[in-house]
Amino acid sequence: MAKKYNIKEIYYTLQGEGHHTGKPAVFCRFAGCNLWNGLEEDRHKAICQFCDTDFWGTDGVNGGKYIAKDLAEMIASLWPDANKSDCYVVFTGGEPLLQLDEDLTASVHKVGFEIAIETNGTIELPIGVDWVCVSPKANTDILLKNGNELKLVYPQLGMDPADFVDWDFDYHYLQPMDNAYLSKNTEACVGYCKDNPKWNLSIQTHKLINIP
Numbered sequence: 730m731a732k733k734y735n736i737k738e739i740y741y742t743l744q745g746e747g748h749h750t751g752k753p754a755v756f757c758r759f760a761g762c763n764l765w766n767g768l769e770e771d772r773h774k775a776i777c778q779f780c781d782t783d784f785w786g787t788d789g790v791n792g793g794k795y796i797a798k799d800l801a802e803m804i805a806s807l808w809p810d811a812n813k814s815d816c817y818v819v820f821t822g823g824e825p826l827l828q829l830d831e832d833l834t835a836s837v838h839k840v841g842f843e844i845a846i847e848t849n850g851t852i853e854l855p856i857g858v859d860w861v862c863v864s865p866k867a868n869t870d871i872l873l874k875n876g877n878e879l880k881l882v883y884p885q886l887g888m889d890p891a892d893f894v895d896w897d898f899d900y901h902y903l904q905p906m907d908n909a910y911l912s913k914n915t916e917a918c919v920g921y922c923k924d925n926p927k928w929n930l931s932i933q934t935h936k937l938i939n940i941p
């Protein structure tokens with residue numbers, strides 16, 4: 730029987746953060762993560778405790794269990810341009826690499842999409858991902874030490890940006906942790922980037938303009 734992918738939601742929007750901020754993209758959110766089970770009552774036990782995303786279950790917009798071909802077709806159906814130009818999908822989660830595999834990247838390429846991924850970097854990549862954004866979390870073993878974009882949520886206890894500066898990424902971003910201290914965290918990121926120009930600031934613009 731063909732593999733089914735558990736998908737929380739799929740929607741068309743603009744990328745809100747990081748290098749491709751403002752770029753139109755289909756977001757495909759996989760259900761599940763290896764650093765938290767997604768249940769509020771278990772957050773205190775999670776390896777990653779500051780998550781701001783609901784990735785539990787398959788009950789979101791266009792969520793469900795899909796085989797590769799059907800998932801690729803669903804993604805393609807959300808693209809507005811009949812000529813299918815500049816098609817771009819961001820696989821996110823949860824942790825997309827728990828499920829993303831070569832069958833799915835091939836199916837999505839077949840419908841003409843470039844594939845980006847946002848991952849915590851603890852699981853190996855399949856073939857066929859075109860843009861790799863790694864967002865490392867404290868107290869994890871990070872396997873993906875190269876890619877296009879390293880996006881570090883800052884500050885994180887036990888994570889010093891200096892430890893990542895030599896990792897082989899095209900871009901290094903610091904993104905303020907979105908908690909009760911957001912403005913202090915933003916100030917800290919601005920200060921760090923100014924003192925260490927290898928790092929650029931990433932702001933979660935989708936939250937500022939209230940889009941998903």
Ligand code: SF4
Nearest residue numbers: 762765777780823849
């Ligand atoms: S790794 Fe990402 S998806 Fe998983 S709990 Fe942390 S922030 Fe959430």
